[in-house]
Amino acid sequence: MANSKKPGGLREMLESMYSVIALLFILVACVELCDAAAAVDVYRLIQYDMSGSPFGSRFAALNHHAASLHFPPGVDLSRTVLIIPLRELNITFVREYINQKNPLGGLLVLLPEVLSFKTGGNKQVHEKEKMKNLLAELERLLVHSNIPYPVYFAFENDEIDTVLADIKKNDLMGQPATATTGGYKFVIPTTEPKKVASPTMTNIQGWLSGLKTDGDANQLPTIAIVASYDTFGAAPALSVGSNSNGSGIVALLEIARLFSLLYSNPKTRGRYNLLFGLTSGGPYNYNGTQKWLRSFDQRLRESIDYAICLNSIGSWDNELWIHVSKPPENAYIKQIFEGLSNVAEELDLKVGLKHKKINISNPRVAWEHEQFSRLRVTAATLSELSVTPELLESTGGLFDTRQYVNETAIVRGVKLVAESLARHIYGHQGKNIQIFADESSLAVNPAYIRSWLDVLSQTPRVAPFLSKDDPFVMALKKELAGHVDEVNVQHETLEGIFTFYDSTSARLNIYQVASVTFDLLLLLVLGSYLIVLFSFLVITTRGLDDLISLFRRPPSRKLKTA
């Protein structure tokens, strides 16, 4: 054989190595570690306290038998995990169950695979509207309830579908029937969820300086463009918020890129400074924006002409809304609105104006521009939402995935904002000049928008779970730094009425277990087998008399002594 050609010493060493390796292989082959029937990634429902009241799912660890919705009526579910696929979810049943505080071991909701940002890809969603509404309702219910058992979300795949089919079959038969289908046990071995200590909000600001000629003694006026980048949803590990507010972030980055091109040449640099703000703490009454504005120098704040906040501009068809808090008759508001309407007309879309007064005593801040207005800065929010969202709504939930965002809508939104800004900066109001025309060097770049949207749609961004040096936040900062003159990062603590708890994702182990009756039955069978074997061997080798004598010995001794 080939090995014999090698030198002697080397061959011996190789042989001993081979024997050790082979021994290890034998041992490994003997010790076939076959653990769970399936292991699935699961994502926990958010757990938070608001003003001391607990909300969300209060537990994380799970170790119970599984049942489906076809469970036999009257069965005690306090030590059972209900596994419900979204398509069979009956929202009224769940709502009643939670409201009546019925005991349950745990709840696992199976989401369709298309919604997964890891495996769903760009497949089309069937019955988009229906699924969106169902998910929105479910999310609203779960986020605002106090649930004393673990609630998890998982994506359907082949493994878990077979498990579910098996569970359903068992439940329909009334009880875990045969020995081998003694049932399934769901085990999530995690620790008790702990409070997130001092969650940080990171605000990123970018400054693009305008052209200051020697004659200008005062500071140039500033225009601010702001978007909040963090999300909140029922499953924080899945809250990617493609539309709320991924679309806003992407639009802001693209506008920054376009204006950095314009401002790079002193001949085309406008006489306005541009302030870009990527704020955090959006879902929590725009806490981050408030802290950011409060950190401003008084002069800077006064130099801001107006601010445009971008919020959810990714899935609209023909109409956008401008939300303001100052009355529409206000001269500045009129100016902003007219500027945007003129461009809108040219782009063949509509903008409407919505006015919502601020109530200073009410801590609720529904739109980002309200934080500016509270500090007497003119601001407006551009959004596709016509109705003011409630607290913790439209903040990037379960249904807010890549498939629900249309990049063409974002492109049009960017054009709208950029053109109107440019006309204001360069004094072309009312004139029909297209600065960011298609096919020009200043055209809006759909590929840029698409690539950033894809990245955002795969990054969950719930602020308490983003650390100070989170790589995504650093990436945003780096990207903005590429377009502007100066970037500043501000870290603030998310204090106030919200407290968050960790443990947002885990690994679920599904075990197929046999019932106790099976084990007892097996013991009985084995016991009788061994007894039969024993008797057979005694009879064949020593004779039947010996077997009988085994049982008769004690009495015969007694007879002898007596």
Place this chain on the structure above:
Amino acid sequence: MTMFHFFNCAILTFGPHAIYYSATPLSEYDTLGTSVKAALVYLGTALVKVSENDGFDPYQELLKAVIGFIDVAGLYFALTQLTHRNISQNHKFQAVGLGWAFADSVLHRLAPLWVGARGLEFTWDFILQGLEANANLVLSISLAALGSLMWLRKNKPKTLIPIIYACAGIVATMPSITSYLRRGLGWHFPKVVGFELFTSLSMAFISWQLFSACQRPSS
């Protein structure tokens, strides 16, 4: 509950060995030493088999058959070379076969049983493994019987010799046959175990007949 399952499978796998020892007259003749020595020889052959695995041999099945014959060689060693106390032929082969099968079960089945059967997940594998251990016990004893017939008994009827050697050959190559069935033909584990049980019982019957046939002239 899962320790329960481990206990069940353990008594299925190792119970018959203990029962065989206690039920038959083996215990009266104090053949424990013989069994232990046979077990040690088995471990020795196992290590030899390991170091034989010099790798890149394309004729895997042939290699495995060679390994099977190493088994036979080990048994020969145990039967003939080891000094025993004065035990009759009858009991020597039984003791050697018992020790052999016990060592085989412990080496190949104890570790997977300890690691796997105690887990939450239920599979039929360990019960099938136990049945396999039973079949293995029967096979080892018949192989030892045939071995003792071949090497320890001097006066054998001429006509039976080829049959003896043929049966011994079949039993010796049983491991490679089962691995071929499992990997080559893709039989499932339960089928393979059923086959093993059937062949072990039939081989035991045949070797019993041969043994008693060889016994007749001397008695």
